[in-house]
Amino acid sequence: MSIISVRDLTKKFGNFTALDGINMEVEEGEIYGFIGPNGAGKTTTLRILLGILKATRGEAKIFGKDAWKDAVEIHRNVAYVPGDVNLWPNLTGGEVIDLFVKLRGSNNKSRREELIERFDLDPSKKCRTYSKGNRQKVALIAAFASDADLYILDEPTSGLDPLMENIFQEYIKLAREEGKSVLLSSHILSEVEKLCDKVSIIREGKIIESGSLEELRHLTRTSMMIQTREPIESLNRLKGVHDIEKRNNTIYFQVDGEELDNVIKYISPFGIIKLESAPPTLEDLFLRHYKGDGGEA
């Protein structure tokens, strides 16, 4: 059974379609990345999963239960960190953490102390004095201090410094070891590449790409730098070759993953002196989609 199962999910705000038929499956023990440009619909999706927004159409299930109707039951095993953590200015961080943990019904004192120490938070300060990063830490500590089966995290590291980001990643890995599932929305690709097993890319309310990192990499282009004894002829007529550039006697270009084999076969007769290839990154894919030519992929 999938932990999260989203089918044909559509959300309209008035006439504006924020989500347009989204599908997504998160399996048990998976760390699932959810990436996309600003306003793509990430937060909207997560809020529907939490039962705070009601879907216009389609189905959103967690643990096999309806995200809207069975919200309370589902939430006993879910930990959530919102993208914008707004806290009560006149409560202290410690009070908020305790409140959050109690409202889920579990209580793990030693975990709480450990987390406060690791994240380097002063729990005796009023929330109004906390910086954005510190407010985020409060939400993260409350999330990790509870024994949830599913973590729903909306850009959880957007305010954290690199040191804290590392600690965050540690706890995510720990959660994975414990067999827990994570849905992580993010803008930070290196983080997604480091942590996630699967990724969905959302743009303008539609999922335009999803799959394991390997599968996605397959869709990306490899950058090549080649020197040959004889000049390569009509490279530009080859399928899957992009952005050809010649400097001195070196050629730079990009190759679609699926055409790599053909291209190498084609150029090797010209006598390769030097060949360098840069691995495909999620960033290339991401940028390509961000720029708006995602439809062709």
Added chain:
Amino acid sequence: MNKPFANIAQTIKFILRRDRIRIPVWVLSIAIFTILIALMLPNLYTSSMEREIMAETMKNPAIIVMLGPGYGLDNYTDGAMMAHFMLVFTALATGIMGIMLTVRHTREDEEEGRIEMIRSLPVGALSPLTATIIMITIVNIVLTVIVGFGLYSLGFESMDLEGSFLYGASIGVIGIYFAALTGLFAQLSTNSRSTLGYSFTFLIAAYIVRGIGDIEYEILSLISPLGLILRTEVYVSNNWWPVFATLGQSILLFALSLYLNSIRDLGAGFIPARPGRKYASSLLSSPLGLSIRLQRTSIIAWTVGMYVLGVSYGSILGDLEGFLDTSGVLLKMLPESADYSITERFITMLMTILSILGSIPVLLYVLKLKSEEKKARTAHLLARAVSKNSLIGSYTLIGLVAAPITQLMSVLGLWSAAIFVMDNLVSMDILFKSALAHLPAMWIMVGLAVLLIGYLPNLTGLSWLYLGYSFFVVYMGEMLQLPDWMSNLSPFGHIPQIPMEEFSLVKMLVLIAITAILIVAGFVGYNTRDLEG
């Protein structure tokens, strides 16, 4: 920086631009309110007999505590009466204006990081504070002129030009004083909330100290800015020195705040923030507990406030018969009935007013849920094992329970003052019955607020409008001879007027049933709509 006041003119313009609605609203409401009252008051007491009785009433300590010492009572002119009635209240209003406008442009801007943005431009370190104080000084000068000419233009013989301007200057200088004071607190504390807290505490303390001073120790009244300003004796002695003394103190306060501003870091203060609790108390473990905790200060303040309100209404009960007999207009506001004394007829009206005022905190407690949602804090709870029903239920419950508590406090306040001032005590029984009879109307207000939160969270302001409407029809209904259907539109119009009318269980149950329907409908709406956060 070497030019601490660089670009100050630009900064002032920017402040005026940001407040181009807010400032006129403040100034005009205060001015129009003052002038309207000045216009009405002389018509209420026309014969010299009535004036003499008013002058007598003004010697009542309860009145002195509220309004300050009477003056010119031997020949109680319209001007003297109006100034005595109104000066301290309008001064409180300008004080509040000074506090609110100053906090907004000093500590609040600093807390929100806006001053940091401004300071990154070629603007001097002391410019924001100075610009704020200059702006408020200008505002109060304008207010002085409007009120001065406005009062004078009414053409009452006893309201001469000098007196009218002195009245304007008296309230204006209080506005400046409290702006300067708030500017100082903005340097001392590290956040806008406690700046507001310190300033309002000072304002209330100044009012109370003045009250004690006016009765017992006059020196206390001279220390309090609100007491000092009453020594102007507008329209009788026309003393200007209190205005200048207050202005002098304001300049000192401002100089001190400039100095503190110049030696501190941006964002820092001088009163260190106390470390708070590291762990949550057991109260803080449910949505209800959280809601009570968040509104703790407000709940305590309103509970005490309703008692004080009861006391202040109670304190006039003693003089009521004489007071009302001569005041034709006020008498018209009461329901007609030959079998009951004026005091008894007044009780009903009083309880209705107190119930409507008591509905203010009740509504505040319930509508807090909406502001929590707006600030995206309800999602924290709903994302955990908290149902929407238990969330909205907590706020509804607080509202429903708060109603009888505020009623109890008003009655106790009335009672404890009445013991001192009344010869023929109204029976406690009548008071309690009347307070109880009003409860369902207050609950209807709760029901309405819940309904709006459920379906139209952006229009919760309608519940205030409805409460205001109720106040209007109940308060002015008899006097303006409004048709019955107008007061029937308000739940308060359906409350039996005890002791003249019988306590009606049926009416009470009908109102309670309507409340229940409103609440259930509100819950349904809340469960079916999108939440903002």
